Amino acid sequence: MSFLEYAPAPESTSILNLSPSYGLFINGEWVDGGDDSYTTISPATEKPIAEIAHASANDVDRAVAAARRAYDTVWSRMSGADRGKYLFRIARLIQERARELAVAETLDNGKPIRETRDVDVPLVAAWFFHYAGWSDKLEWAGLGANPKSLGVAGQIIPWNFPLLMLAWKVAPALAAGNTVVLKPAETTPLTALLFAEICQQAGLPAGVVNIIPGRGSVAGARLVEHPDVNKIAFTGSTAVGRQIARTIAGTDTKLTLELGGKGANIVFDDAAVDEAVEGIVRGIFFNQGHVCCAGSRLLVQENIHDEIVEKLTRRLSTLRLGDPLDKNTDIGAINSKEQLDRITALVNTGESEGAERWTLDCPVPKAGFWFRPTVFTNVATSNTIAREEIFGPVLSVLTFRTADEAITKANNTPYGLSAGIWTQNASRMLRVADELRAGVIWANTFNQFDPTSPFGGYKESGYGREGGRHGLTAYLTNGDAR
Amino acid sequence: MSNSESDIARRAARLYYDENKTQDEIGEMLDITRWKVGRLLALAREVGIVSISITDSATPSERSSSGIIPTDRSRAQGVTDTQSLRSFLRRLPAVDAIGLEARAATLATRSIKTESKRAALDTIIRLVDLTTLEGADTPGKVKSLVAKALVPDASDPTTPRVAAVCVYPDMVAHAVAALGPNRGDGESGIAVASVATAFPSGRSTIDVKLADTRFAVDKGATEIDMVIDRGAFLSGDLETVFNQIVLVREACVRADGSHAHLKVILETGELRTYDNIKRASWLAILAGADFIKTSTGKVQPAATLPTTVLMLEVVRDWFHLTGERIGVKPAGGIRQSKDAIRYLVAVAEVAGEEWLTPHLFRFGASSLLNDVLLQRQKMTTGRYSGPDYVTVD
Numbered sequence: 001m002s003f004l005e006y007a008p009a010p011e012s013t014s015i016l017n018l019s020p021s022y023g024l025f026i027n028g029e030w031v032d033g034g035d036d037s038y039t040t041i042s043p044a045t046e047k048p049i050a051e052i053a054h055a056s057a058n059d060v061d062r063a064v065a066a067a068r069r070a071y072d073t074v075w076s077r078m079s080g081a082d083r084g085k086y087l088f089r090i091a092r093l094i095q096e097r098a099r100e101l102a103v104a105e106t107l108d109n110g111k112p113i114r115e116t117r118d119v120d121v122p123l124v125a126a127w128f129f130h131y132a133g134w135s136d137k138l139e140w141a142g143l144g145a146n147p148k149s150l151g152v153a154g155q156i157i158p159w160n161f162p163l164l165m166l167a168w169k170v171a172p173a174l175a176a177g178n179t180v181v182l183k184p185a186e187t188t189p190l191t192a193l194l195f196a197e198i199c200q201q202a203g204l205p206a207g208v209v210n211i212i213p214g215r216g217s218v219a220g221a222r223l224v225e226h227p228d229v230n231k232i233a234f235t236g237s238t239a240v241g242r243q244i245a246r247t248i249a250g251t252d253t254k255l256t257l258e259l260g261g262k263g264a265n266i267v268f269d270d271a272a273v274d275e276a277v278e279g280i281v282r283g284i285f286f287n288q289g290h291v292c293c294a295g296s297r298l299l300v301q302e303n304i305h306d307e308i309v310e311k312l313t314r315r316l317s318t319l320r321l322g323d324p325l326d327k328n329t330d331i332g333a334i335n336s337k338e339q340l341d342r343i344t345a346l347v348n349t350g351e352s353e354g355a356e357r358w359t360l361d362c363p364v365p366k367a368g369f370w371f372r373p374t375v376f377t378n379v380a381t382s383n384t385i386a387r388e389e390i391f392g393p394v395l396s397v398l399t400f401r402t403a404d405e406a407i408t409k410a411n412n413t414p415y416g417l418s419a420g421i422w423t424q425n426a427s428r429m430l431r432v433a434d435e436l437r438a439g440v441i442w443a444n445t446f447n448q449f450d451p452t453s454p455f456g457g458y459k460e461s462g463y464g465r466e467g468g469r470h471g472l473t474a475y476l477t478n479g480d481a482r
Numbered sequence: 483m484s485n486s487e488s489d490i491a492r493r494a495a496r497l498y499y500d501e502n503k504t505q506d507e508i509g510e511m512l513d514i515t516r517w518k519v520g521r522l523l524a525l526a527r528e529v530g531i532v533s534i535s536i537t538d539s540a541t542p543s544e545r546s547s548s549g550i551i552p553t554d555r556s557r558a559q560g561v562t563d564t565q566s567l568r569s570f571l572r573r574l575p576a577v578d579a580i581g582l583e584a585r586a587a588t589l590a591t592r593s594i595k596t597e598s599k600r601a602a603l604d605t606i607i608r609l610v611d612l613t614t615l616e617g618a619d620t621p622g623k624v625k626s627l628v629a630k631a632l633v634p635d636a637s638d639p640t641t642p643r644v645a646a647v648c649v650y651p652d653m654v655a656h657a658v659a660a661l662g663p664n665r666g667d668g669e670s671g672i673a674v675a676s677v678a679t680a681f682p683s684g685r686s687t688i689d690v691k692l693a694d695t696r697f698a699v700d701k702g703a704t705e706i707d708m709v710i711d712r713g714a715f716l717s718g719d720l721e722t723v724f725n726q727i728v729l730v731r732e733a734c735v736r737a738d739g740s741h742a743h744l745k746v747i748l749e750t751g752e753l754r755t756y757d758n759i760k761r762a763s764w765l766a767i768l769a770g771a772d773f774i775k776t777s778t779g780k781v782q783p784a785a786t787l788p789t790t791v792l793m794l795e796v797v798r799d800w801f802h803l804t805g806e807r808i809g810v811k812p813a814g815g816i817r818q819s820k821d822a823i824r825y826l827v828a829v830a831e832v833a834g835e836e837w838l839t840p841h842l843f844r845f846g847a848s849s850l851l852n853d854v855l856l857q858r859q860k861m862t863t864g865r866y867s868g869p870d871y872v873t874v875d
Contacts, residue, residue, distance in 0.1 A: 003601060003838060004830050009593035114591060274795050275581025318831045327593035424576045444578050 028206025055214035070207030084135030091128035110333030130451035149177030151230035256464025261417030264410035265295030293418035343392035416458025668840035784814025813846025
C-alpha cells in the first residue's frame with residue numbers, strides 16, 4: 001500500500017444519539033407537524049438518518065405566536081446582561097457537544113468532518129460567544145443611547161452551512177433582544193434540531209427560539225408573509241431572495257438578504273505563488289464549492305497563467321474525495337441529487353461553449369452524490385460558467401493583463417459578494433480592493449470568517465450585513481418612532 | 483593510484499610548483515610525455531598531494547569583483563556571476579507566512595491510523611540520521627550509538643535500521659570502525675554523516691572549513707553536513723555563501739572521483755524569514771547541495787513543519803524545472819512519532835511519495851527514535867510500555 005493511500009480514519013457516529021423522528025420545536029416543546037413528514041438522508045450514502053416533520057402554515061402561525069408571547073412577556077423585558085448569560089451558556093454547550101454536532105452536520109450535509117470539526121462548529125461557538133458579549137452593550141452599537149429590538153425575527157437558512165448560518169442569524173437576534181422562528185433547509189434540518197435540544201439544555205425561556213423544518217413553498221412562504229413577523233433574514237438563492245423582497249415590499253417588515261455570488265479571485269504576477277494556489281483551492285473547493293462567497297472565477301495575470309494552472313492541477317491531485325466522515329477527506333458529497341444535476345448541467349454547458357475542462361482523476365463512491373473537482377481554462381467572460389453561480393467544485397480560469405482589466409472583469413457580474421486579491425504589492429492591494437464592488441474582499445487569503453467582521457453583498461448578492469457590530473444593527477432600531 | 487604513481491606525481495609537483503620548471507622540462511627530466519606531466523599534476527591536486535588555496539582579497543570591492551564560482555547547475559539556470567545570482571534569488575515568488583503556516587497546519591490534521599501508521603513508523607526509522615553532537619561525545623558513546631543504529635530494538639528483529647549515524651569529524655573514524663561492513667549509503671547500509679565546516683556556527687576561515695571537510699571524508703564519512711555562513715547571507719554577501727558551498731562540495735570529492743553527499747544546513751532559525759529560507763534553499767541547490775537541511779539543532783527554533791513544507795516546495799519546484807531530485811532534512815526538535823508522521827505527510831503531499839527514501843529525506847534526531855520504538859511496540863503488543871523498555875543509547 002502506498003503511504004498516500006492513508007488507511008481509513010472514520011470518525012465514529014456512536015456519539016450521536018438521534019431520535020428516529022423529529023417534530024417541530026415550538027414554545028420550548030417538541031410538537032408534531034401538521035404537514036406530512038419526510039426522511040432526511042445522508043448525501044454520501046443516500047441512507048436515511050431520521051424522519052422529519054414538515055411545518056404547515058398553521059404550525060408557522062403557532063411558532064410566530066409563541067415567539068411573540070416570549071418576546072412580550074420575557075425576552076424583551078430581560079436585562080441585556082441576563083440575555084448574555086443564556087447566550088454564553090449556549091456557546092459553552094456548543095463547545096461541549098462540538099464533536100457530536102460536527103458528526104451530525106457531516107452526516108446530514110455531506111461535507112467533510114475535517115471542515116465541520118475545524119471550521120463550522122468552532123465558528124458557531126465563536127459567533128455565540130461574540131454576540132453574548134454584545135447583549136449588555138447595545139448602546140455602543142452605533143444606534144444611539146437607547147436602541148430597541150425589533151420583535152419577532154423570521155429566519156430562513158440554506159443547506160450549505162446549516163448550523164453556522166443558524167448561528168449567524170440566531171446569535172445577533174437574541175443578543176439584540178428579539179425572539180426567532182427559524183426554518184432550516186429541507187435537506188439539512190438535523191443540526192438545527194440538535195440546537196433546539198441545546199436551547200432546552202440551556203434553559204432558554206420557552207418560545208425565544210422556535211425551529212420549524214419545512215418546505216420553502218409552505219412554511220417559508222408563510223413565515224415571510226406573516227403579519228406579526230418584524231424582520232426577515234434570508235440566506236439562499238437570488239431567485240428566492242427576489243420573491244421574498246417582492247412579498248415584503250410595502251410592509252413594515254425589515255429584511256436582510258444574503259444571496260448568491262460569483263466571486264473573483266485575482267492573482268497578480270507578484271503574488272506568493274504557492275500560498276495563492278492554496279487560496280484558490282480553499283476558495284472554490286472548500287465545502288465542495290457550496291459557498292455563496294466562493295472564489296469561482298479565477299482571474300490570473302496572463303504571464304503566470306500556465307504556471308498557476310500547472311501548480312493548481314498538481315495540487316488538486318492530492319485532494320481526497322470520499323467518505324465525509326473520514327478525517328482525511330478533503331472533498332465530500334454534493335448535498336443533493338438536485339444540486340448535482342444542476343452542477344452537471346452547467347459543466348456540460350461549459351464544455352459545449354468551448355472551455356477546456358480538467359477533472360480530477362479519482363474514484364467516486366457508488367452510492368451518494370459526487371462531483372469531482374473540475375477546472376475550466378480558456379474561459380471567455382461571456383461563457384455561462386463565468387456568469388452563473390454553479391455552487392459546486394468547479395473553477396473557471398480567466399486571464400487579465402493589467403490591474404484595470406482585472407477590476408473591470410471582477411466587477412462585471414450581477415453579483416458582488418466576495419473577491420480575493422493576491423499580490424505582495426501593498427499599494428496595488430489597497431487600490432484594487434477600493435475599486436472592487438464586493439462586500440467581502442480577502443487579501444492574500446480566502447474564505448476566512450470571523451464573528452467580528454461584517455459579511456454581505458452588493459447588487460444581486462443581497463443587502464444588509466451579518467457579523468460584527470453591523471450584523472447586530474440588522475436586529476435593532478434606534479429606539480425612535482417605528 | 484599505485485605508490486609509484488603517487489611518488490612520481492609528488493616529484494612532478496615539487497618540480498612544477500617549488501622549482502618553477504615547465505611541464506616540458508619536467509617531462510624530459512622524468513622521461514615522460516608533457517601530457518603525462520599534466521595528468522600527474524592534476525592528480526596531485528585531486529588527491530591532496532598539492533593543495534591550492536586562494537586567499538580572500540583584502541577589500542570588499544576587490545572581493546566582489548572576483549564573483550561567484552559558477553556550477554553546472556547554476557549555469558543551466560543562467561546564474562554565472564554574482565549579479566545574476568542576486569537577481570535570480572530576487573525573482574523568486576515571495577512567501578506568505580500566514581498562508582504557509584495555515585497549509586502546514588492543515589497537513590498536520592491528517593489522521594494516520596492502523597496499517598498506515600505502522601508503515602509510517604517503519605519509514606521514520608529508515609529515514610533517521612541518529613545523531614550525537616555533544617562536546618562530551620566519546621568513542622564509547624559513538625560505538626553505542628552505532629550499536630543502536632544497527633539494532634534499534636533488540637526485542638523485535640523486524641525493526642528496520644536507521645539511515646545514518648551523524649557525528650563530529652573526530653568521531654567519524656570510530657563510527658566507521660564500529661559499523662565495519664555495515665557501512666553503506668543509507669539504504670545498502672548505514673551511512674556515516676559528519677558535520678563539518680566549523681559546525682555549528684560556521685565561524686572560521688574557508689581553509690579550516692575545507693580541512694575539516696577533507697578530514698571527515700578521509701576518515702570515511704559518506705555524508706557531510708555543512709553549515710552556511712549565515713552572517714554573510716544576512717549581510718547580503720551571497721557570493722561568500724555560494725562559493726563556500728561550491729568549495730566544500732569539491733572537498734567532498736574522494737580520490738576515486740566519487741563524493742560524499744553534501745547536506746547544506748541553512749540554520750533557518752537564524753535566517754528568520756521564510757523569504758530568506760526560500761532564497762537560501764535555492765542558493766544552496768544552485769551551488770551544489772545534495773540535501774538542504776533546516777538546522778544544526780543548536781539554535782532555536784530548529785526544524786518546524788512550515789519551514790520544512792517551504793523547503794519541500796523548493797525541491798519540488800527544482801524537480802519540475804530540471805528533473806533532478808534534491809533531498810530535505812529537517813533536524814532538531816522533532817522528538818515524537820506524532821510530529822514525525824506529520825513530516826511524512828508533508829513530504830508525500832508536497833514533494834511526492836518518491837521523496838520518502840533515505841536518498842531524499844532524513845530526520846536529524848536523537849530522541850525521536852525511542853518514541854517511534856515505543857509506538858511500534860504498542861502497535862505490536864497492544865500495550866504502551868515505558869521508557870525503560872527501550873535503550874537509552
